[in-house]
Amino acid sequence: MMTTESPEKLLSPVLSAFWDDPRSWTLETYLRHDGYQGLRKALAMAPDDVIAYVKDAGLRGRGGAGFPTGMKWQFIPQGDDKPHYLVVNADESEPGTCKDIPLLFANPHSLIEGMIIACHAIRSNHAFIYLRGEVVPVLRRLHEAVREAYAAGYLGKDALGPGKDLEITVHAGAGAYICGEETALLDSLEGRRGQPRLRPPFPAVAGLYACPTVVNNVESIASVPALMNKGKDWFRSMGSEKSPGFTLYSLSGHVARPGQYEAPLGITLRQLLEMSGGMRPGHRLKFWTPGGSSTPLLTDEHLDVPLDYEGVGAAGSMLGTKALQCFDETTCVVRAVTRWTEFYAHESCGKCTPCREGTYWLVQLMRDIEAGKGRMSDIDKIDDIADNINGKSFCALGDGAASPIFSSLKYFRDEYEQHITGRGCPFDPARSTVWADSGDGTDNAHPEVKA
Amino acid sequence: MTDVSLGMPQLPAPDYPAEVRERLDADAREIIGRYPDSRSALLPLLHLVQSEEGHVTRTGIRFCAETLDLTTAEVTAVATFYTMYRRKPSGDYQVGVCTNTLCAVLGGDEIFEELQQHLSVGNGGTTDDGKVTLEHIECNAACDFAPVVMVNWEFFDNQTVESAKKLVDDLRAGREVTPTRGAPLCDFRQTSRILAGFPDERPGAVEASGGAGPASLAGLRLAKGEEQPATRVVSPRAETVPGVDLPADDQAPESHPSSHDAPRKTSDSDPSHPAGPVSEEDR
Numbered sequence: 001m002m003t004t005e006s007p008e009k010l011l012s013p014v015l016s017a018f019w020d021d022p023r024s025w026t027l028e029t030y031l032r033h034d035g036y037q038g039l040r041k042a043l044a045m046a047p048d049d050v051i052a053y054v055k056d057a058g059l060r061g062r063g064g065a066g067f068p069t070g071m072k073w074q075f076i077p078q079g080d081d082k083p084h085y086l087v088v089n090a091d092e093s094e095p096g097t098c099k100d101i102p103l104l105f106a107n108p109h110s111l112i113e114g115m116i117i118a119c120h121a122i123r124s125n126h127a128f129i130y131l132r133g134e135v136v137p138v139l140r141r142l143h144e145a146v147r148e149a150y151a152a153g154y155l156g157k158d159a160l161g162p163g164k165d166l167e168i169t170v171h172a173g174a175g176a177y178i179c180g181e182e183t184a185l186l187d188s189l190e191g192r193r194g195q196p197r198l199r200p201p202f203p204a205v206a207g208l209y210a211c212p213t214v215v216n217n218v219e220s221i222a223s224v225p226a227l228m229n230k231g232k233d234w235f236r237s238m239g240s241e242k243s244p245g246f247t248l249y250s251l252s253g254h255v256a257r258p259g260q261y262e263a264p265l266g267i268t269l270r271q272l273l274e275m276s277g278g279m280r281p282g283h284r285l286k287f288w289t290p291g292g293s294s295t296p297l298l299t300d301e302h303l304d305v306p307l308d309y310e311g312v313g314a315a316g317s318m319l320g321t322k323a324l325q326c327f328d329e330t331t332c333v334v335r336a337v338t339r340w341t342e343f344y345a346h347e348s349c350g351k352c353t354p355c356r357e358g359t360y361w362l363v364q365l366m367r368d369i370e371a372g373k374g375r376m377s378d379i380d381k382i383d384d385i386a387d388n389i390n391g392k393s394f395c396a397l398g399d400g401a402a403s404p405i406f407s408s409l410k411y412f413r414d415e416y417e418q419h420i421t422g423r424g425c426p427f428d429p430a431r432s433t434v435w436a437d438s439g440d441g442t443d444n445a446h447p448e449v450k451a
Numbered sequence: 452m453t454d455v456s457l458g459m460p461q462l463p464a465p466d467y468p469a470e471v472r473e474r475l476d477a478d479a480r481e482i483i484g485r486y487p488d489s490r491s492a493l494l495p496l497l498h499l500v501q502s503e504e505g506h507v508t509r510t511g512i513r514f515c516a517e518t519l520d521l522t523t524a525e526v527t528a529v530a531t532f533y534t535m536y537r538r539k540p541s542g543d544y545q546v547g548v549c550t551n552t553l554c555a556v557l558g559g560d561e562i563f564e565e566l567q568q569h570l571s572v573g574n575g576g577t578t579d580d581g582k583v584t585l586e587h588i589e590c591n592a593a594c595d596f597a598p599v600v601m602v603n604w605e606f607f608d609n610q611t612v613e614s615a616k617k618l619v620d621d622l623r624a625g626r627e628v629t630p631t632r633g634a635p636l637c638d639f640r641q642t643s644r645i646l647a648g649f650p651d652e653r654p655g656a657v658e659a660s661g662g663a664g665p666a667s668l669a670g671l672r673l674a675k676g677e678e679q680p681a682t683r684v685v686s687p688r689a690e691t692v693p694g695v696d697l698p699a700d701d702q703a704p705e706s707h708p709s710s711h712d713a714p715r716k717t718s719d720s721d722p723s724h725p726a727g728p729v730s731e732e733d734r
Contacts, residue, residue: 011674016663019671024662083487092592095551101592105632106663126487133498133535133646134547134591136604137633137660143650144657169485172646174494174533177589191493191519193532209488251669252594253553259595259669275673275680293552325553325594339552343589349532433558434598435611 019106027148030109038228050121057232058244063217075204086127091180094292096323099248100218108145114221177347182215196395239265243308254328270303283328291320294400296407332427338366344401355398358389372424464509502643506537547588558598595666605633634659
């Protein structure tokens with residue numbers, strides 16, 4: 001299947017529309033691009049009407065699970081005399097995921113405007129941005145954007161109307177993947193070790209400080225201002241009935257032009273690769289993740305899968321964070337999965353036994369297999385261990401650890417066997433590097449497309 | 452951590468000198484004021500004590516505990532959970548090489564390997580001059596700029612072995628180093644102060660390195676027609692060269708994977724960690 005549409009028609013930059021502006025992160029630039037217009041409209045509506053509007057628009061969570069954003073807001077009890085909190089999950093750490101960080105670096109006001117709208121809707125007077133600590137350039141711009149928003153009166157006293165103040169606190173984490181899980185994030189924000197909580201109660205009932213809390217991903221909240229400003233019909237004109245709207249796709253790995261591509265939900269990897277120059281010269285796609293390392297691997301059979309919640313689900317994986325990590329034929333799948341498994345073992349918080357112990361043993365077995373010291377029975381053993389982790393812990397970290405094991409065995413079992421029968425890895429890691437094809441190994445240019 | 456206990460209970464940690472304590476108390480009050488519940492200030496306070504001493508000392512833990520009315524055990528439990536809190540004296544510059552799968556495959560493993568040799572330190576080790584602490588890090592949300600190196604949590608994108616070596620040489624020589632995304636480097640203590648929630652006051656720090664990085668603009672440039680899409684569109688599934696024109700002097704690589712069948716040193720996932728991830732606590 002060949003695509004004939006031009007990139008102009010296939011892509012739909014909204015959040016990224018003015019990232020090329022020299023001072024894209026400033027309030028001044030944001031205001032020149034319809035900034036805070038959605039807020040004006042939202043504040044003219046009753047809070048419940050804003051919730052209904054976002055729900056009708058069909059916006060779904062962009063952090064991985066795809067839960068309808070408006071419905072999450074609706075779960076907040078009203079008239080309960082407790083404080084309500086909005087917590088933005090900016091702990092972007094899922095391997096391969098790299099959308100929220102560039103978004104916050106280039107356009108932090110879209111998040112702040114979205115937060116103000118959300119706080120109006122859920123009747124909150126204090127919101128938090130939980131930013132992973134390892135991204136100081138982004139932290140600087142969030143500090144500055146919040147300062148600008150206070151100075152301009154979007155935050156602070158009477159921000160949401162007479163007598164309705166709004167505070168935003170920027171909170172830097174300290175390095176823990178698990179804090180991207182919403183209940184672990186809340187524990188961390190309360191000054192504790194970031195370990196997931198048993199649910200129910202859900203955060204909507206007992207979240208931060210045991211008060212009703214909405215936890216939303218950065219991109220979900222940042223999508224709200226444009227939705228409010230341009231309308232739900234405009235929003236629904238993109239994507240599909242069940243997966244409407246636009247989103248950021250992050251293309252990375254052995255591709256000619258890695259980067260952020262904002263498009264309507266449902267674009268395919270083939271379309272994205274065709275417009276962006278395909279895989280790096282002389283190579284072909286071997287395997288890829290649709291939404292980070294916790295989403296089951298796909299292969300070149302799946303190039304035409306619509307990248308929306310339903311499409312990727314039907315292909316046996318998950319849309320996740322739309323982190324399209326593409327690996328070519330030089331990449332050893334066993335090496336890739338071993339490294340992801342080491343990651344999950346390192347990041348397992350230790351609370352649940354299946355995840356804590358299972359990921360540890362998976363690492364031992366995967367390292368053996370990769371080094372040519374494994375046995376055939378180890379292949380079934382990793383499958384069995386993954387099965388004993390999957391679905392048997394409080395949070396989805398364990399499920400994420402099982403995903404690469406299951407999916408790599410499904411598509412590349414023969415490669416595992418090759419490592420065992422051949423007593424070693426048949427791949428040369430030097431050939432997978434970005435400088436592998438440049439001759440002497442010192443050329444530091446990323447392969448650029450000369451079109 | 453490796454000290455042998457002789458059965459004597461450890462003496463309480465000394466307090467900060469009075470003037471330091473006074474300054475940190477004022478900072479702590481400001482941090483606590485941002486939260487409805489004081490304990491929420493613990494993570495920022497741990498960043499704050501790192502900005503004072505470069506790592507989380509027993510004195511720092513005592514300060515956090517006294518400030519928030521917690522026990523030192525409660526503070527220690529938190530401080531040891533998060534990887535950004537250093538537990539021993541370390542360098543002015545924390546150099547982290549991403550070796551999560553994507554960066555590792557694209558060259559991060561080679562960069563990390565070479566830097567260890569170049570600096571004669573292992574994972575978590577600090578150079579003799581106290582300038583550079585080297586570690587491998589997990590995915591830092593910059594996969595479209597792989598391979599990525601972070602220095603004091605500023606982005607150094609699209610690194611090579613050579614550029615990374617030059618980077619650490621410059622850091623050790625005290626030359627000014629500019630990240631591809633982020634502000635001119637400050638040392639680890641100043642970075643920790645920003646992490647504690649005190650905005651970077653240096654002129655130009657927020658503006659530094661401009662709007663978005665080049666990869667972040669890839670889609671936007673195509674959508675605006677500023678970059679042409681691939682001229683010869685070939686399915687990525689095809690075995691032939693896809694729609695990208697190779698420069699004339701560039702040889703197309705052989706299409707088959709290496710047929711070396713002996714176990715390779717470099718394919719070992721993490722040779723510096725033979726005992727597995729649980730030993731990381733002691734690095």
